Amino acid sequence: MEILIAIFAFMAVAGVGVALTMSPSAEKSAKRAKELVAPKAVRNTKKDAAAAAAAKRRSTVQDNLRDMANQQKTSRKNLLSVKARIAQAGLSTSEQTFWMISAVSGAVFGLVAYIASGLNPLWGGAMLVIGGLGLPRWVLGMLISRRQKNFVNQLADAIDIIVRGVKSGLPLNQCLRIIASESPEPVREEFRLICDGQAMGVALDQNLQRMYERMPLPEVNFFNIVLVIQQRTGGNLSEALGNLSSVLRARKMLKEKVKALSSEAKASAAIIGSLPFIVMALVYMVRPAYMTILFVTTQGQLILLAAAVMMSTGIFIMRSMVNFKF
Numbered sequence: 001m002e003i004l005i006a007i008f009a010f011m012a013v014a015g016v017g018v019a020l021t022m023s024p025s026a027e028k029s030a031k032r033a034k035e036l037v038a039p040k041a042v043r044n045t046k047k048d049a050a051a052a053a054a055a056k057r058r059s060t061v062q063d064n065l066r067d068m069a070n071q072q073k074t075s076r077k078n079l080l081s082v083k084a085r086i087a088q089a090g091l092s093t094s095e096q097t098f099w100m101i102s103a104v105s106g107a108v109f110g111l112v113a114y115i116a117s118g119l120n121p122l123w124g125g126a127m128l129v130i131g132g133l134g135l136p137r138w139v140l141g142m143l144i145s146r147r148q149k150n151f152v153n154q155l156a157d158a159i160d161i162i163v164r165g166v167k168s169g170l171p172l173n174q175c176l177r178i179i180a181s182e183s184p185e186p187v188r189e190e191f192r193l194i195c196d197g198q199a200m201g202v203a204l205d206q207n208l209q210r211m212y213e214r215m216p217l218p219e220v221n222f223f224n225i226v227l228v229i230q231q232r233t234g235g236n237l238s239e240a241l242g243n244l245s246s247v248l249r250a251r252k253m254l255k256e257k258v259k260a261l262s263s264e265a266k267a268s269a270a271i272i273g274s275l276p277f278i279v280m281a282l283v284y285m286v287r288p289a290y291m292t293i294l295f296v297t298t299q300g301q302l303i304l305l306a307a308a309v310m311m312s313t314g315i316f317i318m319r320s321m322v323n324f325k326f
Helices: 001-020 025-034 040-076 082-088 095-115 121-165 171-180 187-200 205-212 217-233 237-262 265-287 287-297 299-323
Strands: none
Touching: 082 095, 082 121, 082 205, 082 217, 095 121, 121 171, 121 217, 121 237, 121 299, 171 187, 171 217, 187 205, 205 217, 217 237, 217 299, 237 265, 265 299
């Protein structure tokens, strides 16, 4: 009996020692063993749930992208209107004022050409059309192009402000307000309109869509997609915008490289396009009577009109050849 009591006491002490000296790795091994012997149905259920969540997220993203594409198709029809182009140029002029300026410009150009050509209605009518429809639209297009170029050059820096603000814990609305108050024009104006729209209760996606209508650029479309998808499906906003900033800077570098490589072709096109006018001016300086026939006779005026049409066609074709869009 004493021997049995001693054996039981030894076994109890040994069990307590083993329990106290069991290492965390042994506990992990035991837990791993339980997981290995768990039913396969439990593991399959977890995998199915994760796959279903990923599929649902992809479906949501695709639906959002499809909705945004439909909205852009609908709004793209109105981007070429005079009212939309005035807004894209950043002007506060109304559409009626633009047409009034166009009418005055056409009347002045037509009257000057009519008097200078010796009361010739052909030249007066041609300059009336050019001064009334061509020149104002050309000036408007130049203002739009300059404003869009400045916006693209500053957009990457504005996105970096959002990235740093989100990483430091600021909300997205506060980052947009910082851009609206600290960034140069025209980025400041566009983001100020977004902040004003949010203050009035307009949803962020609608404000971004309106910004795309005022600034129809691929870079703005990328920015809108990132913000709208993150707002609707969640995700790491700072990482997504950081990648977008890198993409925009790479696109800018590629555009500058293409511009440098195509500069020789553009110079050649400019020389070829200006050569007929230079030759005409030189001939007029040497023998004015030889060139005056083209301006005072009907046949000469028709020849000049045909030459202007052909020169315009050639300049348009050369411009299309050296103008790279991507």
